[in-house]
Amino acid sequence: MSSDILRIIEGGLNNDRRKIINYSNRLAARLEAEGDVQLARCIKEQIQNSTVKSAATADAMRMLPLDSDSKLQIVEVIPEDATRTHIVLSDGVGRQVGDFIELVNHSEELEQAGVNVPKSMLLYGAPGCGKTSIAHYVSEKTGLPLVVARLDGIVSSLLGSTAKNLRKIFNYACSMPCILFLDEFDAIAKARDDNHELGELKRVINSLLQNIDGMPASSVLIAATNHPELLDKAVWRRFMTKVEVGMPDDESRRKIILDLTAGFKCPFVEDSQKMKIVNNLMQKMSPSDISTLFTKLKVKGIINGSKTIDYENVLVAIFEYDGKEQPQDSFVKFLNNNGVNQSNIAQLLHISARSVRNILSKK
Ligand SMILES: Nc1ncnc2c1ncn2[C@@H]1O[C@H](COP(=O)(O)OP(=O)(O)OP(=O)(O)O)[C@@H](O)[C@H]1O
Ligand SMILES: [Mg+2]
Known part of the structure; x- marks a missing residue:
């Protein structure tokens, strides 16, 4: 029980709302098992009634990264409790997404056991079948805010700025507990068609790979694309979980x-x-x-x-x-x-x- 309390304190000091909730739930379950039903109920009520957004999310919203040229925001932060996403998933997709959520929710225990699994998921498939909705759903179920970067907006005509923007996005997402969601992920690959010098494009892809590789083990990454065939093989390989989100059965x-x-x-x-x-x-x-x-x-x-x-x-x-x-x-x-x-x-x-x-x- 004392280790749970220590973890809750650690979560509070690091602005890690998910950690606080996970360990508080564990503490409540232990107290209940030991007969302190009233304190257990108080803890559960506190968790349920907590409507205050995590301080980390609130801080993050105040200092969003900007494109150096246009000064436009390059990410959007969606709090974990912003919406209730309702999606219908086929059994296979539901199971894979559920496993990913479990992986994120148990990452502490896995780390403690010395098992470091990259928490990255690539969602691919036809338009309108739920890729973006799944990212929101994972955010809700893990209690982590979603940092959304739409790569089609970021891959500017000046590919040099793209690498700079990517760095800013990854630095930003690694500075707090969150899910980095790279939507329209194929935009980088599509730049191939746009008269860009191939060497320049390669540098952008390399920068993407370096950023993914440099993410700390605690980070969570989700990417979505309608065009998996356009993705570079090296990029494709970086994702631990790959889920095809197809037309419903x-x-x-x-x-x-x-x-x-x-x-x-x-x-x-x-x-x-x-x-x-x-x-x-x-x-x-x-x-x-x-x-x-x-x-x-x-x-x-x-x-x-x-x-x-x-x-x-x-x-x-x-x-x-x-x-x-x-x-x-x-x-x-x-x-x-x-x-x-x-x-x-x-x-x-x-x-x-x-x-x-x-x-x-x-x-
Ligand atoms: N599996 C699903 N179950 C229920 N509703 C769904 C599902 N998939 C999509 N929808 C509905 O379609 C809307 C658009 O879905 P979403 O944006 O998640 O699709 P997408 O795969 O990301 O599409 P795109 O490839 O165009 O980005 C959702 O807001 C939701 O209303
Ligand atoms: Mg989408």
């Missing part, structure tokens, strides 16, 4: 639809046949696209006062999703093929029942 998509429609009247979600159709039709849509589609339908449902999302309206939204002008005949056939009756089609498309019949009778 049927079950994950079903959960995403259920989450997004919660709180609204949506009769189709209770109808397994219709739910299956909607789920199938959304196969090529990313979770981000699905979320946008349902947000639009919710807006309509709120404005018309019904707080309802009907099956037919979901079909219309899916058909119109990519915004391309499509022939009316295809629209009518699409609705008909997915179980909408002729009079409903006429109503939805503001055409006569006879026009619907004519279209459907065509071969």
Whole structure:
């Protein structure tokens, strides 16, 4: 128990909120086991009620690093308790992200046992499938603020400044307990296409590698990219955990639809046949696209006062999703093929029942 108290003091002196919380939780559990239930409860309440941001995060927010030329901020600090991220992950991705969170949360114990594992994770995959959301989720679950550096903004036309900016970002992130999140990580590799001298680009990549290698063992690094194929092999190798965040499987998509429609009247979600159709039709849509589609339908449902999302309206939204002008005949056939009756089609498309019949009778 006294070692827990020492760790809590150490955490307080180093502005390490995560350490304070971890060891306080441990202390509370021990006290409870030894019968001091009241003190254990007080400790747990203190942890839960603590709304004060860590002093380290607050200090850090005051002295964000700036680009030397433009004087613009090159990172953004997002406090660990800024949002509640809700993401649906497939079993495989969920397990890998969960393991990474465990690794970060037990890093003290691992260090004490002499096991030094680099805490770095590379998230890659199609746009809109949750890479950025996962970084926020890890921040929430580890109690570490997220220092976000979008590399597309940092890779300036002057690659010389890029190396300088990278150094500033890494120095900054290593100065406090946090997660450094390098979003749009492929921007560095993409600079290859932009008429830069190859030697110059190599120097930037080397500077990135040196910065990653120079991170202290306690640091946490997450990077995200839509273009893993553009990453330098040496960069790729630096990451201990690599997770492909792909399009959701049927079950994950079903959960995403259920989450997004919660709180609204949506009769189709209770109808397994219709739910299956909607789920199938959304196969090529990313979770981000699905979320946008349902947000639009919710807006309509709120404005018309019904707080309802009907099956037919979901079909219309899916058909119109990519915004391309499509022939009316295809629209009518699409609705008909997915179980909408002729009079409903006429109503939805503001055409006569006879026009619907004519279209459907065509071969
Ligand atoms: N797996 C998921 N479960 C639920 N919602 C998701 C999921 N993935 C994405 N979303 C929704 O899509 C939005 C955008 O996702 P996010 O920015 O995390 O994707 P990304 O993979 O980082 O995309 P990009 O490659 O374009 O940066 C999120 O705010 C969330 O609403
Ligand atoms: Mg992203």
